[in-house]
Amino acid sequence: MKVRVVAVALLLLVPALAQARKPEDVYAGKIMIFKNRLPERWRSAEDFISSIRRSSISSLWPEKAGEDKGRWRIEYIAFFARPLDDIEVAVRFYDVTGGAKRFLAESQTFIQHRGDRMFGSNVIIGSPEFEPNKKILMTMENRGRIIATGTIIIRGEGPKYTGRVEFTDEEARVKDPGR
Numbered sequence: 695m696k697v698r699v700v701a702v703a704l705l706l707l708v709p710a711l712a713q714a715r716k717p718e719d720v721y722a723g724k725i726m727i728f729k730n731r732l733p734e735r736w737r738s739a740e741d742f743i744s745s746i747r748r749s750s751i752s753s754l755w756p757e758k759a760g761e762d763k764g765r766w767r768i769e770y771i772a773f774f775a776r777p778l779d780d781i782e783v784a785v786r787f788y789d790v791t792g793g794a795k796r797f798l799a800e801s802q803t804f805i806q807h808r809g810d811r812m813f814g815s816n817v818i819i820g821s822p823e824f825e826p827n828k829k830i831l832m833t834m835e836n837r838g839r840i841i842a843t844g845t846i847i848i849r850g851e852g853p854k855y856t857g858r859v860e861f862t863d864e865e866a867r868v869k870d871p872g873r
Contacts, residue, residue, distance in 0.1 A: 717742050718811040721773040725832050725844030726750045728769040731816070746771070753847040756826070764850075765820030772834045772842040777809040780836055785817065787824075788831040790845070795831065798823045819848070826850025 736742040
């Protein structure tokens with residue numbers, strides 16, 4: 695009788711263990727981007743996973759007030775496929791709007807502990823490197839190896855053109871050399 699109870703208990707426990715997922719495994723190699731900071735604690739790993747899924751964004755508008763007006767504040771969590779054996783990483787930004795990858799900016803940051811599999815922080819980006827309505831690839835690299843990536847479209851008002859061209863008197867007097 696005791697053997698059957700233990701066997702039934704194990705059969706009920708195995709599916710529960712199989713369903714227990716870690717956010718580091720679910721989002722391995724990804725940088726998840728948010729508008730606002732997430733809470734520091736969750737009831738369970740599944741709650742954390744669903745909170746990330748619900749809160750992550752694909753485009754971001756610039757700040758409308760304060761000292762960061764016109765710049766983009768990015769909250770992010772990077773998830774690593776393997777424990778990181780270093781504490782320094784490079785966060786790099788590339789413009790991938792037209793398909794080509796053009797380097798924009800880089801910053802160095804430090805992970806809290808060796809062996810961590812996730813890292814959360816924020817960064818503020820703005821002009822002259824960053825322009826509105828561009829698709830940005832954000833990478834986290836360690837020792838020349840990309841360990842996590844994420845993309846975001848930074849929105850905003852682009853330059854406004856009237857279509858009107860103004861010439862100085864000197865420019866108006868110069869004849870077209872092609873004629």
